[in-house]
Amino acid sequence: MSKSAYSTPGKKGKFDKHIIVVWVDNEAGVLARVVGLFSGRGYNIESLAVAEVDAKLNISRITIVTTGTPQVIEQIKLQLRKLVPVHKVADFKREDKNVIFKEMALFKLVGNVSKRKKAFNACKKYNAVILDKTNKSYVVQVTALRREIDIMSKNLKKLGLVSVSRTGAVAMTRGAETFK
Amino acid sequence: MSKLSTGAEIVFKCLEDQNVEFIFGYPGGAVLPIYDELKNHSSIKHILVRHEQGAGHAAEGYARSSGKPGVVLVTSGPGATNVVTALTDAYMDSIPLVCISGQVPTHLIGTDAFQECDTTGITRPCTKHNWLVKDIKDLSRIIHEAFEVATTGRPGPVLVDIPKDIQFQKTTYSKPKREKKLNGKKHNDFNQKDIDELIKLMSKASKPIFYTGGGVINSGPKASTLLRELVDATGFPITSTLQGLGSFPGDDNSFLGMLGMHGTYEANNAMHDCDLMINIGARFDDRITGKIDEFSPKSKKVHIDIDPSSINKNVKVDLPIIGDVQDVISSTLKTIKKVKPNFANSNKQKISKWWEQIQKWREKKSLDYVNSTETIKPQYAVQRLYELTKGKDTYITTEVGQHQMWAAQHYKFDKPNRWMTSGGLGTMGYGLPAAVGVQIAHPKKLVIDIAGEASVLMTMQEMSTAVQYNLPIKIFILNNEYMGMVRQWQELLHDKNYSESYTAALPDFVKLAEAYGCVGIRATNPNELDDKIIEMLNTDRPVIFDCLVDKQENCFPMIPSGKPHNQMLLGPKDQEQNKITGKGKTLV
Numbered sequence: 001m002s003k004s005a006y007s008t009p010g011k012k013g014k015f016d017k018h019i020i021v022v023w024v025d026n027e028a029g030v031l032a033r034v035v036g037l038f039s040g041r042g043y044n045i046e047s048l049a050v051a052e053v054d055a056k057l058n059i060s061r062i063t064i065v066t067t068g069t070p071q072v073i074e075q076i077k078l079q080l081r082k083l084v085p086v087h088k089v090a091d092f093k094r095e096d097k098n099v100i101f102k103e104m105a106l107f108k109l110v111g112n113v114s115k116r117k118k119a120f121n122a123c124k125k126y127n128a129v130i131l132d133k134t135n136k137s138y139v140v141q142v143t144a145l146r147r148e149i150d151i152m153s154k155n156l157k158k159l160g161l162v163s164v165s166r167t168g169a170v171a172m173t174r175g176a177e178t179f180k
Numbered sequence: 181m182s183k184l185s186t187g188a189e190i191v192f193k194c195l196e197d198q199n200v201e202f203i204f205g206y207p208g209g210a211v212l213p214i215y216d217e218l219k220n221h222s223s224i225k226h227i228l229v230r231h232e233q234g235a236g237h238a239a240e241g242y243a244r245s246s247g248k249p250g251v252v253l254v255t256s257g258p259g260a261t262n263v264v265t266a267l268t269d270a271y272m273d274s275i276p277l278v279c280i281s282g283q284v285p286t287h288l289i290g291t292d293a294f295q296e297c298d299t300t301g302i303t304r305p306c307t308k309h310n311w312l313v314k315d316i317k318d319l320s321r322i323i324h325e326a327f328e329v330a331t332t333g334r335p336g337p338v339l340v341d342i343p344k345d346i347q348f349q350k351t352t353y354s355k356p357k358r359e360k361k362l363n364g365k366k367h368n369d370f371n372q373k374d375i376d377e378l379i380k381l382m383s384k385a386s387k388p389i390f391y392t393g394g395g396v397i398n399s400g401p402k403a404s405t406l407l408r409e410l411v412d413a414t415g416f417p418i419t420s421t422l423q424g425l426g427s428f429p430g431d432d433n434s435f436l437g438m439l440g441m442h443g444t445y446e447a448n449n450a451m452h453d454c455d456l457m458i459n460i461g462a463r464f465d466d467r468i469t470g471k472i473d474e475f476s477p478k479s480k481k482v483h484i485d486i487d488p489s490s491i492n493k494n495v496k497v498d499l500p501i502i503g504d505v506q507d508v509i510s511s512t513l514k515t516i517k518k519v520k521p522n523f524a525n526s527n528k529q530k531i532s533k534w535w536e537q538i539q540k541w542r543e544k545k546s547l548d549y550v551n552s553t554e555t556i557k558p559q560y561a562v563q564r565l566y567e568l569t570k571g572k573d574t575y576i577t578t579e580v581g582q583h584q585m586w587a588a589q590h591y592k593f594d595k596p597n598r599w600m601t602s603g604g605l606g607t608m609g610y611g612l613p614a615a616v617g618v619q620i621a622h623p624k625k626l627v628i629d630i631a632g633e634a635s636v637l638m639t640m641q642e643m644s645t646a647v648q649y650n651l652p653i654k655i656f657i658l659n660n661e662y663m664g665m666v667r668q669w670q671e672l673l674h675d676k677n678y679s680e681s682y683t684a685a686l687p688d689f690v691k692l693a694e695a696y697g698c699v700g701i702r703a704t705n706p707n708e709l710d711d712k713i714i715e716m717l718n719t720d721r722p723v724i725f726d727c728l729v730d731k732q733e734n735c736f737p738m739i740p741s742g743k744p745h746n747q748m749l750l751g752p753k754d755q756e757q758n759k760i761t762g763k764g765k766t767l768v
Contacts, residue, residue, distance in 0.1 A: 004673075005669060007470060010473045011473065027311065028314075029301075029304070040305050074492060078489035078491070081489075082487070082489055083309075102256050
């Protein structure tokens with residue numbers, strides 16, 4: 001007999017990565033409600049992106065990347081839908097080909113011109129744009145997938161990368177349809 | 181132009197339009213304008229408690245026994261933090277509460293002002309929703325919305341935090357509007373196909389069981405009436421959770437008693453062996469399921485619940501039906517009457533073997549205990565209390581622990597809303613203030629708190645409230661000088677190391693009663709118990725009844741942790757072969 005008043009944990013299912021998109025009333029404390037739900041119930045947040053998307057209707061769109069068993073993901077959606085300021089909740093599997101995921105990152109590169117050029121060239125396939133240029137430095141913007149930015153920020157270290165700033169993922173379905 | 185009202189006036193206009201009759205509260209600096217306004221609203225009576233936690237539990241008792249939302253009024257800072265336990269309790273047990281708290285003036289928010297705390301931050305995880313009113317123009321809308329949120333869907337507590345300057349400001353009052361459901365949140369999300377599927381499962385089952393919970397009570401008294409019809413129409417056995425007691429008559433032959441950790445042998449074994457489990461308004465709580473992996477392995481599971489997030493949260497089910505219990509049962513009954521008008525009779529043969537099996541489990545008499553002529557056994561005390569009060573339409577509250585389980589096992593309820601206990605949060609100190617709230621809602625009825633001496637000391641100060649308002653509540657303490665359930669676990673699982681579970685100094689409860697201005701009665705042996713209980717019942721004042729019971733008694737049967745339903749630990753009569761406890765000497 002276990003020495004606890006509680007049951008022992010059962011078998012854990014396989015973890016999947018999901019992108020949860022939540023449309024909420026843009027009011028005080030709404031983000032705290034959403035992230036408090038995650039921390040309070042022990043769900044993961046890998047990344048988070050939030051901004052107002054409709055100033056007239058006062059709607060913000062929150063994009064959360066999370067991992068969990070199918071049961072946990074289902075709970076996340078149902079619990080989110082119970083929050084009073086939540087209008088709708090969409091859930092995309094990370095592998096879903098019908099959905100576009102993007103993150104943006106800013107890289108500050110410091111070094112001589114040839115080193116910086118080399119670094120910029122390495123970024124090129126990720127829609128790289130130089131936003132700021134001095135004798136010694138570039139600030140480069142890229143948009144890519146999370147793991148691509150992970151790899152980039154590792155590889156650019158030797159090419160003068162001194163600072164990284166990145167957003168959480170945002171998501172949108174392909175085609176003419178919108179999520180209802 | 182219409183008349184301008186202050187924020188404080190608007191609070192009361194809202195309460196009046198929401199038909200609020202009682203507020204449970206405690207004044208303080210940040211709510212003084214609201215308290216000042218109280219005198220102008222004679223239809224609303226304020227009940228002054230002695231601690232804000234007491235206000236919260238009293239409002240819960242009021243809500244659970246009346247079906248109406250409980251209203252709490254507290255000040256900022258400590259007033260708000262003191263009510264957090266009660267809000268969490270109400271959240272866990274789905275009790276509608278509207279808590280109004282004062283807050284420091286808006287220009288001081290965030291400055292660590294006197295009696296300031298982040299009330300909406302602190303109460304966010306223990307309310308369905310909360311609001312900080314920053315603009316007087318929002319006040320009436322928010323309070324009306326607060327009542328809407330608290331009482332619709334799965335009920336629960338809400339909080340409205342009102343800064344002091346907002347209470348003074350003026351605007352026009354607006355009446356509640358019949359609004360569309362908040363952001364598309366709806367009650368019923370089932371259709372006839374679900375009901376047809378349920379009836380198909382019912383007619384296929386040879387070992388069915390109804391497993392009912394607090395959702396039946398929350399759905400209103402009509403739901404309990406319909407549940408009785410449903411049991412009649414099917415002939416299926418029924419068991420209930422702690423919170424569901426009273427929705428079905430406790431002495432009916434179809435009723436297998438409570439299930440779960442301290443449920444009956446027949447209820448738990450039937451849950452384990454059934455081939456169809458119909459969960460009506462319960463939530464597969466861990467005290468019910470035992471080990472999840474081995475929970476009722478052979479059954480098809482149906483779950484009727486108003487809260488979609490309850491579905492598949494702990495246990496995967498085969499047929500979820502999302503809706504208000506009353507509406508779902510009503511549709512089910514209609515369909516049965518239409519397609520299988522004689523279902524109970526035609527199906528009798530099919531489930532007769534099942535009933536025979538249940539009868540065998542019943543013969544174990546799992547609630548039996550070894551009685552004594554010298555000391556009062558706590559189970560005996562509850563049984564005598566039941567026998568001497570049945571037929572009086574008694575309202576029972578409890579604290580938390582062994583006494584709570586004994587009350588649930590041995591007191592039989594036949595109506596909903598008569599049983600108020602803290603199940604989800606398990607709050608010691610719940611029962612006494614809850615009894616205050618119940619007596620406020622039902623001034624002429626008999627209200628008894630079946631208590632333990634440790635629990636009741638946590639909110640004992642509310643006796644003073646009971647005396648102030650002449651509330652003749654009866655505090656029936658099963659006094660064993662231990663935190664009994666803690667002691668029981670220590671005995672069974674921690675090698676009898678009774679670490680800090682004995683209260684070496686207890687007050688004299690009879691003198692304490694006298695000090696509060698109420699009546700103290702003590703029973704020390706079984707021979708005088710009945711007379712003393714009758715004396716208590718004949719006293720038209722608040723009573724503290726100090727019932728000195730066996731200090732060693734354990735609560736059985738029980739499902740040991742980590743075990744499935746069919747591996748119950750039975751009481752002393754069955755324990756002679758049981759090595760885990762081996763405490764025959766104290767029990768014989």
